[in-house]
Amino acid sequence: MFEGIVGQDRAKALLSRAVHADQVSHAYLITGPDGIGKGSFARSFAKAVLCTAVPENRPCGFCPSCRHMASGTHPDFLITAPPEGGTIKIDQIRRLIADMGSRPLEGGGRVCLIESAQKMTAESQNALLKSLEEPEPGNVFLLTADNPRKLLPTIRSRCQQLPLEPLTDDEMLQVFAAHHLDLTPEQQENLLAAAPGLPGLALSQLSEDADNGIKTALIPVICDILKHNLMPIFDFAEKAGKDKRQSLESADALIQLFVNAAAEAAGAPLQAAPSPVAGLAGVQALTEMAECAAELRKRLETNANPRLQWEAALLRIAEIQENSDEN
Numbered sequence: 394m395f396e397g398i399v400g401q402d403r404a405k406a407l408l409s410r411a412v413h414a415d416q417v418s419h420a421y422l423i424t425g426p427d428g429i430g431k432g433s434f435a436r437s438f439a440k441a442v443l444c445t446a447v448p449e450n451r452p453c454g455f456c457p458s459c460r461h462m463a464s465g466t467h468p469d470f471l472i473t474a475p476p477e478g479g480t481i482k483i484d485q486i487r488r489l490i491a492d493m494g495s496r497p498l499e500g501g502g503r504v505c506l507i508e509s510a511q512k513m514t515a516e517s518q519n520a521l522l523k524s525l526e527e528p529e530p531g532n533v534f535l536l537t538a539d540n541p542r543k544l545l546p547t548i549r550s551r552c553q554q555l556p557l558e559p560l561t562d563d564e565m566l567q568v569f570a571a572h573h574l575d576l577t578p579e580q581q582e583n584l585l586a587a588a589p590g591l592p593g594l595a596l597s598q599l600s601e602d603a604d605n606g607i608k609t610a611l612i613p614v615i616c617d618i619l620k621h622n623l624m625p626i627f628d629f630a631e632k633a634g635k636d637k638r639q640s641l642e643s644a645d646a647l648i649q650l651f652v653n654a655a656a657e658a659a660g661a662p663l664q665a666a667p668s669p670v671a672g673l674a675g676v677q678a679l680t681e682m683a684e685c686a687a688e689l690r691k692r693l694e695t696n697a698n699p700r701l702q703w704e705a706a707l708l709r710i711a712e713i714q715e716n717s718d719e720n
């Protein structure tokens with residue numbers, strides 16, 4: 394459980410016990426400053442909650458539910474977040490509650506993640522209260538918030554609170570290593586000082602510092618995905634979704650990356666330096682990944698939530714890689 398999540402031993406132990414004893418509460422409030430990793434933590438927990446294997450084996454990684462979580466297409470994992478700079482309005486909460494009232498499509502439980510829950514209006518929070526007081530069996534609410542005090546006491550008291558802890562310097566270095574960051578000791582020092590204990594903040598700072606922002610982070614993330622490490626996807630998608638121009642440029646870079654790699658893997662003469670991903674997947678898979686990237690490029694042109702589009706596309710790439718391994 395919590396594969397790829399560094400630190401947070403207390404919260405992990407508590408939730409692992411609850412999942413394995415099949416005693417998950419109906420509502421959790423995950424708190425901590427921006428960049429501490431609340432979103433990744435919540436998704437990792439949701440995967441375990443929705444897994445349909447026997448409790449002690451959750452998450453199994455193999456059941457239909459685990460596969461749907463891995464491909465970002467689980468019909469019973471609902472996510473709500475405020476629009477950029479806005480609040481979560483009552484209509485959004487009413488729609489969510491209506492969706493939560495229907496039968497789960499996969500026959501297991503259902504998890505609803507409300508991100509930046511402190512952005513719910515007082516009206517929205519009051520609308521949510523009844524669902525928190527009298528939950529439908531099998532429904533689990535996960536709320537994330539930068540500060541629990543920004544929520545009404547009535548909401549707080551109905552959730553089990555899970556404060557995430559800033560990472561130690563050692564844990565931060567583990568995160569940097571997991572992201573294949575090639576940092577000088579001085580750069581490490583500066584990052585640890587600028588974003589103490591906050592891996593998401595450190596990583597976003599780093600990509601802001603880089604000349605071409607998220608494009609720099611793209612290749613390590615794709616290499617990770619092709620090696621079956623999916624955890625960097627969510628942080629990356631969050632960054633990629635923030636700026637439309639960068640997002641489109643990165644999608645272009647992604648298409649090019651796979652097109653070049655597929656040509657190289659098919660034996661075409663090298664145009665420039667060898668592709669960093671050509672050796673990690675076959676021609677057929679790389680071609681499918683290029684198509685997936687082109688599809689993402691099209692979707693980003695519309696007004697669909699760019700972060701969710703990036704998440705879905707990167708998870709689809711992971712799925713293509715997994716399927717090609719099986720063949």
Ligand SMILES: [Zn+2]
Pocket residue numbers: 443444445446451452453454455456457458459
């Ligand atoms: Zn499973």
